Amino acid sequence: MSLMIRNLAFRYGGRDILDDFSFDMAAGEQSLLIGASGSGKSTLVNLICGLLTPEAGTIAIGGEPMTGISASQRDDLRRRRIGLVFQTLKLVSALDLTANLKLAQRLSGHGTEAERIPMLIERLGLGHRAHARPRELSQGEAQRAAIARALIGRPDLIIADEPTSALDHDNMHKVASLLRECAGEAGASLLIVTHDERLRDHVTSVREIGPVSTRIAA
Numbered sequence: 420m421s422l423m424i425r426n427l428a429f430r431y432g433g434r435d436i437l438d439d440f441s442f443d444m445a446a447g448e449q450s451l452l453i454g455a456s457g458s459g460k461s462t463l464v465n466l467i468c469g470l471l472t473p474e475a476g477t478i479a480i481g482g483e484p485m486t487g488i489s490a491s492q493r494d495d496l497r498r499r500r501i502g503l504v505f506q507t508l509k510l511v512s513a514l515d516l517t518a519n520l521k522l523a524q525r526l527s528g529h530g531t532e533a534e535r536i537p538m539l540i541e542r543l544g545l546g547h548r549a550h551a552r553p554r555e556l557s558q559g560e561a562q563r564a565a566i567a568r569a570l571i572g573r574p575d576l577i578i579a580d581e582p583t584s585a586l587d588h589d590n591m592h593k594v595a596s597l598l599r600e601c602a603g604e605a606g607a608s609l610l611i612v613t614h615d616e617r618l619r620d621h622v623t624s625v626r627e628i629g630p631v632s633t634r635i636a637a
């Protein structure tokens with residue numbers, strides 16, 4: 420099981436955002452978690468990554484608990500096992516794409532195989548942008564660079580938070596296909612969290628997330 424969430428509860432200022440939320444993903448599975456703006460998607464991503472702590476419930480990544488451990492243990496688990504793809508590119512602006520991937524590879528603790536970096540850049544169709552700075556990338560290129568950054572650390576679980584919302588149809592299609600193909604090639608599970616309804620055509624395993632009062636039972 421790459422992701423196990425049991426009876427999760429979280430509130431902001433006394434307001435329930437998640438209540439008794441459970442969700443599982445098998446190793447290698449690809450799932451879409453879809454919900455409207457404000458439904459708690461980013462909150463859930465932050466909980467899975469150990470950036471927030473729940474009021475109740477448990478989360479495990481690849482069998483390792485993300486809950487009930489210290490903040491530094493959560494940071495370590497996140498770096499070793501999770502690859503994150505955000506809507507906005509989280510790269511160091513002073514470094515080019517290659518140097519950013521080198522840094523991300525070192526931070527993940529998963530070796531320093533230098534040859535993986537050009538291979539991954541090529542795989543994501545960014546060969547001509549290997550020495551571009553983040554601000555020099557187009558939106559579609561930036562999203563593909565974000566996928567490369569997530570994959571370089573050899574994660575068991577890739578979480579993509581709104582990876583396509585800002586993209587036109589062609590780039591949405593390209594990014595969604597690359598995410599699915601690259602996760603499959605790497606043997607990683609893929610969780611896409613989004614309000615982008617266009618992605619329903621790409622992933623068959625779909626779970627809705629909604630406000631606590633109107634949530635559809637799984």
Ligand SMILES: Nc1ncnc2c1ncn2[C@@H]1O[C@H](COP(=O)(O)OP(=O)(O)OP(=O)(O)O)[C@@H](O)[C@H]1O
Pocket residue numbers: 431432436454455456457458459460461462463614
């Ligand atoms: N730091 C915070 N303090 C209080 N309330 C918050 C905080 N962050 C988020 N919320 C509220 O919690 C709810 C869930 O927010 P969250 O960002 O998880 O939703 P989302 O589904 O990711 O939305 P979007 O698609 O717009 O990013 C929203 O009603 C939001 O206003």
